[in-house]
Amino acid sequence: MGNITLTMVKPTAYKKGYAANILAKITDAGFRIQAMKTLRLSKAQAEKFYEVHIERPFYGELTEFMSSGPIVAAVLEKNNAVEDYRKLIGATNPKDAEEGTIRKLYASNIQENAVHGSDSDENAEIEASFFFAKNERFNNEGGLV
Numbered sequence: 001m002g003n004i005t006l007t008m009v010k011p012t013a014y015k016k017g018y019a020a021n022i023l024a025k026i027t028d029a030g031f032r033i034q035a036m037k038t039l040r041l042s043k044a045q046a047e048k049f050y051e052v053h054i055e056r057p058f059y060g061e062l063t064e065f066m067s068s069g070p071i072v073a074a075v076l077e078k079n080n081a082v083e084d085y086r087k088l089i090g091a092t093n094p095k096d097a098e099e100g101t102i103r104k105l106y107a108s109n110i111q112e113n114a115v116h117g118s119d120s121d122e123n124a125e126i127e128a129s130f131f132f133a134k135n136e137r138f139n140n141e142g143g144l145v
């Protein structure tokens, strides 16, 4: 059981001004923020991040979208972080997401679905390293993780 996951507030949700409400839901649910930044991915960076989806028909559209505007990226810490965060965000398609989940509340459609959440402990570490250097992640005492 890993204790971190990587999230992004995706461009549409950021543009609509939902980032603060989304982060409040995250911390209310017991996640601690180890690291956080606002940035805009280049197309090449989005392609790298979503490399595992390269064969999927929506890869081009998805990477175009993810590089279309600013996002918030954050490393979240909690016991069982990956599984608990996926429960909090809800299904990929907001039409299938349960009431009260972040995607149900803030997603526009299956692609512009408000947030990303890592799908495994291994990918959480890879994705955290994609956005953050070791000296940008902090523990609860204010030291480096």
Ligand code: GDP
Pocket: 058, 061, 062, 091, 092, 110, 111, 112, 113, 115, 116, 117, 119
């Ligand atoms: P996740 O783990 O719930 O984010 O879902 P996936 O790993 O299956 O897909 C990655 C991301 O691709 C999703 O979060 C969506 O932004 C996007 N996506 C997934 N399915 C579709 C689809 O059928 N069409 C489009 N346009 N985008 C999709």
